[in-house]
Amino acid sequence: WPSATNAIDKGVVLPETGTYTIRLEGSGEATGSVKLTAYTFSDVTGSITPTKEGAKQSVSITIPGQRAHYSVTVGSGQQVSVKTSNANWTASSYCVEWRKPDGTYLDGRCQSKTSGSYWQQQTFPSPGTYTLRVDPQDVITGSVDLTVWDSTDKTGSTITPTSEGESKTFPVEVPGQKNFIAFSGTKDQTISLVPSEASSGGSFEVLRPS
Secondary structure, eight states: OOOGGGSSOSOOOOSSSSOOOOOOOOSTTOOOOOOOOOOOOOOEEEEOOOBSSOEEEEEEEOSTTOOEEEEEEEOTTOEEEEEEEEEEESSSEEEEEEEOTTSOEEEEEEEETTOOOEEEEEEOSSSEEEEEEEEESTTOOEEEEEEEEEOOOEEEEEOOOOSSOOOOOOOOOSTTOOEEEEOOOOTTOOOOOOOOSOSSOOOOOOOOOO
């Protein structure tokens, strides 16, 4: 008989009104019985507007087969970061995915039933309304909290290497955000960059002119 791990765990959308039939069949010459529990449900839906402070969304999946779908509208060049926390699922694992406006997969990550983590910044191929989907695996139920940041990169800052050393302080204000700082240089010029007074961990690198 089918086990909980290969049941109809994502739901079946019925194509028409009428009386349907469930067919049970033993494997080979096997006989026996199985207990079926039939549910009807609608997926969880909503919308999230990413903010610099981090928009909070609690997700609760109460019926086996349910998923949660949250619409996220992003503008041209906008970037978004996501964190999962307080995960509490009955078994197995769960996935968090970005879906494109046409419903196809963009990116995602799966985690164990009690795991939460920060998910790196997502860059979108075009402006539009994307879907952030929470997808429990198998037939589990449970909950997880989402934090969604507008982590659009910072640009426009400059620094000028000098023999005395010009010093400026540059922020990274949102998880996942990058700050791109420009300076003018000439071929065969040698420069150094010395960090100090850092208030958090991080890294930097010099990118060639594009």
